[in-house]
Amino acid sequence: MRVAAFDCGTNSLRLLIADVDEQGRMTELRRETRIVRLGQGVDATGEFAPEALERTFAVAREFAEVAAEFSPEKLRFIATSASRDVKNRDEFFAGIFNILGVVPDVITGDEEAHLSFLGATAGHGLDSGPFIVMDLGGGSTELVLGTRDVTSAVSMDIGSVRLTERHMSADVPDQGQIQAAIADIDGHLDKAAEAVDLAAPRTMIGVAGTVTTLTAGILDLASYQRDRIHGTHLRVEDIDGQADKLLSMTRDARAALPYMHPGRVDVIAAGGLLFARIAARMDAAVKAAGAELDIMVSETDILDGTALDLARRQS
Template identity: 90%
Template sequence: MRVAAFDCGTNSLRLLIADVDAQGQMTELRRETRIVRLGQGVDATGEFAPEALERTFTAAREFAEVAAEFSPEKLRFVATSASRDVKNRDEFSAGIFGILGVVPDVITGDEEAHLSFLGATVGHDAKRGPFLVMDLGGGSTELVLGTESVTSAVSMDIGSVRLTERHMSVDIPDQAQIQAAIEDIDANLDKAAEIVDLAAPRTMIGVAGTVTTLTAGILDLDSYQRERIHGTHLRVADIDDEANELLGMGREARAALPYMHPGRVDVIAAGGLLFARIAARIDTAVKGVGAELDIMVSETDILDGTALDLARRQS
């Protein structure tokens, strides 16, 4: 079955067109990403800004043309954190329906967790579990625990865009601003630990653009190379070092990094800090029970999970 999956988050709109066979094996035909910053200002205003909607609709029109070239049998458009929080959701939904002919599916945090877990763990040996999938987005971050299926999950209302807008909307944040962001992150992790056992995983899989971009920096890549990033194993110390380096860079220096997408320049420092705090917290919890944590990076995520789930539903 040929499917087209759209994932609309706080920061990006993405498209995956793939063929999925009866055994659930997926062959990717086209993958596209556009940074649209749909969640611009949502944390403060509670609604989509007109310019954010227009950026998203422009990207959706482009993606509609791409999808038409492949004639998918089924389409699904999922929208996550930012779209759950707004007062003018109907305007967004009507615009997407007019462009793609499908109503955006504004999924719950629980379904977002399920789809992220499905996409991130596909092909992994269950013996390496339990897995903790960390989906670090612009508006929210999901922590999803499971082995062959999800056993617990939590969605935290912090991400690279929200943290930037709340605490670090300057070129180079000072220590007080960084500390405020750390306290916000740690408070959310304290609440998350009441729902998800942070000492349970043996493999942590980080997904989404912040994670993969930081990994490109740790690997010192001269361009963004998806095939080299996928499956990388990271150390907590390396994540922390990379996050601290980004926090000390000005916008111009971040923009000059050869692997940096222009749409991530303003929010990557806050996202890196979030990644580092989560990785350190989970690593400490796992070591506290006498075990070791393997931290991996995956280029497959909620978008892949959406495509797989769509094919399974319709087969």
């Protein structure tokens, strides 16, 4: 079955067109990502900015033309954190419907967890569970625990865009801004630990653009290379070092990194700090339980999970 999956988050709009066979094996035909920053200012204003909507609609029109070339049998457009929080989301719904002929599904935290887990664990042949999938987005970050299926999950109202807008307005954040962001992150992690056992997993799978971009930096890639990044295993100290490096760089220096997407330049430092704090907290919890945590990076995520789930649906 041929499917088209669209994932609209706080920072990016993505498209995956794939064929999925009866055994659930997926063959990717086209994958596209554009940074639209739909969640621009949402944390402060509670609504989508007109320019953010127009950026998103422009990319949706581009993606509609791409999808039409492949004639998918099914299409689904999911929307996550930013779209849950706004007062004017009907304007967003109407715009997407006019372009694609489908109403966006603003998925619940539980469904986001299920789709992220499905996509992140698909095709890896993992056998060292339990796993925890960390889906680090622009507006929210999910921690999803499970082995074959999800056993528990939590969605934290922090991400690269929200943390940047709340705490890191300066080109190079000072220690006061960094400490404020750390306090925000750690407070959310304290609450998350009440819902998900952070000592339970043996493998942590990090997904989404912040994680993969930091990995490109750790690998010192000359360009963004998806195949090199996918399946990489990371050490906590390398994540922490890369996060510190990004926090100390100017915007121009971050923009000059050969693997950096222009749309991530403004928010990658806050996102890197969030990744580092989560990795360190998880690693400490697992070590305290007498085990070791393997940190792995996946280029498959909620978008892939959406495509696989869509192919399985009966109608």
